[in-house]
Amino acid sequence: MPLSMLPEPDRGVLARSGAIIKELEQLIGPEAVISEEEGRRTFEADALTAYRCIPLAVVLPRTTEEVAKVLRYCHENGLKVVPRGAGTSLSGGALPAEDAIVVGISRMNRILDIDYVNRTISVETGITNMAVSEAVAAEGFFYAPDPSSQLACTLGGNLAMNSGGAHCLKYGVTTNNVLGLRIVLMDGEIVEIGGPHLDAEGYDLMALIVGSEGQFGIITEATLRLLAKADGARPILLGFDSSEAAGQCVAAIIASGIIPVAIEFMDKPAIKVAEAYAKAGYPLDVEALLIVEVEGWEEEITRLLADIVEIARTFRPKVVEASTSPEHSERIWKGRKAAFGAIGRISDYYCMDGTIPLSRLAEVLGQIAQICADHGLKVANVFHAGDGNLHPLILYDANNEDEARRAELAGAEILKLCVSVGGCLTGEHGVGIEKRDLMGVQFSAADLKVQMRIKSVFDPQWLLNPGKVFPLDAGEATDVADAAA
């Protein structure tokens, strides 16, 4: 990876690493500190594996108080801190720095309280996303945000990145489903925000903290909203002759007043690979495939699917296949769920995450294909169409430096395209290290300053998750430091 991506490490800190590790061990016990190189190497990257860096040390605290001790120590000693959940970030949000301490929350994974009557759950944030929904499933409830990494990813990571998922079309993303937080600030102060009630008092600090990519503090506990689970859900498969027709169909469904739980889109290259791998029964002679899922009880589902078929007819679908049984539903979803993995088996890929206004879908897909062709690369598209959140997968050979560079260039052009049609750089993966240098495409210097001053309020010395979100030179010409006074 290009090491220039991270700020220059502090040589003084590196020279003191032995002493720092000793002091951390004294603080929270040697069993909670990983100092051996092999152990530290486990934490050198997240799911954006193109970027790697072995941290100075890794600590795995067991309580909020231990997190506070570590942060206070790092604050007093001017040490950088990189918070980490399960390390599933696709934007390098958990990429360590050579002179940083990684603070992992994975040991803090208890459920603290479940209140079915008031429909809330309180958890430590090292718990996995899936474990939250599983804990309440028997009583007929669920926690709505469901990122595709939900088996592994932690609530802490979800909160830091404001994660979405396939269900968010109907139920919103993380920020819409959190009621309260316990966060440790960089100076070790523990702050409670919100609680089991709706709408916290005063400024909406929760809105600022959720999605701050671990740069404001480490969230150790959260109170989440639980929802009653629908009776059932069923998908329908719709195949079209063109991406344009599929895109128009998505817009027409949304405009009709039906809010499906999910609308997923796959283009021809993605269909081909997914079908070869998963044998989901997808048609191979269509240009675009939609999987639309609705929920409710049986009569409602039947009526909704009939309505969707009626809407889709206008766009002349080649294939209309409504699920008729749970096995059938599973098969329809199997290809979509396996798509990323299936593509990964035939090629390395670079997954983009821009969002666009739905009305520009067909046009943008055409331009994405053109951009990739111009760089001599292939692309497959698999994404959440209902909310315009694209995931073009640019296929390349990671061992070929030139191809990797071209993939990166094509990716940047695609994201610029998303912004130019009224969209944004990232819909759910976060800015992290990956899209940091493109922030100026979406935001003016003044917009960035407004954001950076908020960072200075929470972390005046900019020690938390350094080198992410903002271009490295963004702070130089600004007066962000004065905000902390």
Place this chain on the structure above:
Amino acid sequence: MSDLQRPAADWELQFMIAGCAERGMPVEVVGSGSKRAVGRPVESAVTITTISLKGITLYEPSELVMTARAGTPLQLIEAELAAHGQMLAFEPIDIGPTTGGPQGSQTIGAVFAANLSGARRIQCGAARDHLLGLKGVNGRAEMFQAGGRVMKNVTGYDVARGLAGSWGTLAVLTEVTFKVVPWPETAATIVYLGLPDNMAVELLCTAMAQPVEVSGAVHLQAPVAGRLGHAGLKAMGKSVTALRLENFASAVAGRKQRLKEALKVYGKALELDHRETLEFWGELRRLAVMPYRQTLLWRISTKPTTAPKLVAAIKRYMPAEAFYDWAGGLVWLEVPATADAGTAEIRRAAAIHGGHATLIRAEPSVRASVEVFQPLSPPVERLTRELKTAFDPSGILNPGRMYANV
């Protein structure tokens, strides 16, 4: 009356704020001014209103998104949405009439600046949850934008949502972009009469746990229900506990049966048809059951099951009448006027039981002397002050409206 300025363009607003910032001159920021009597009174020589920043600049019904200048009247926006069969899902309440202001005059910017949500908040989120992006001018006279116009966006910090509910103390909004939704095909309400508070909240919570997507869950104590416009309900002399269902017609019919079945231990339910349902929830949206008068109105946010206990605790100190919204999680509480607004007792009860309280209606002298918004914990207070400094270092925007030093 302070000097009233009505900028008609962002640059004009920027110029005015730059002038005030330079002289350290406090500015009262308002939309139509319908909520002027809420919050601590602002002492200022200049008032800036956004009402000349007006108009819908983007509306894509098939993308469920609208952008409007901050001073656009909410009525105009809702009329335009209705013409396309759409609405604001969060059903913004109008606190103008209950605080002695005009009805139906609020601006869309103010709806978000005050984060005002109505009954449907329980199902689909608050105003802030529907805010996608904004433009504004902060106290440094910097024009900036935050968020965008697409539904899913995690590019940078969520500054737009962070400004919701800041009551014009951090920035003057000039434009907002928000999510809209289609009107449901039909709506129905089922009503239970005469339940005491604790049993009513239990009923509301049971209903919320059913997979029927209840989109309104309220309980009106008998005296409050006596102020309803619905002649039948008004005349009963009993408390009213109501649940709303919205969907396509056959789904509403099916869900209604299912809900009544789940709630049959609470007795026989009355039903309101589509027209009555619109009227009933429309009245609540205007807080018509809490009309303007010389009493105090508190807004208390708490856990649903805690709410009846909290109200009972307050009632030990003063007479109080309650309208419970959000399945009990929000209490509009009317208490007699006193010099200290019952602040000590109400806040103590909230502290013991959990929750927070805002004084919505009181004489200006009272609002100037007590904490109108819930006092903050020391660390949150510090973060609040520092955020204020980051946006408005000379403290000129609505100074003191929320908190004395903010």
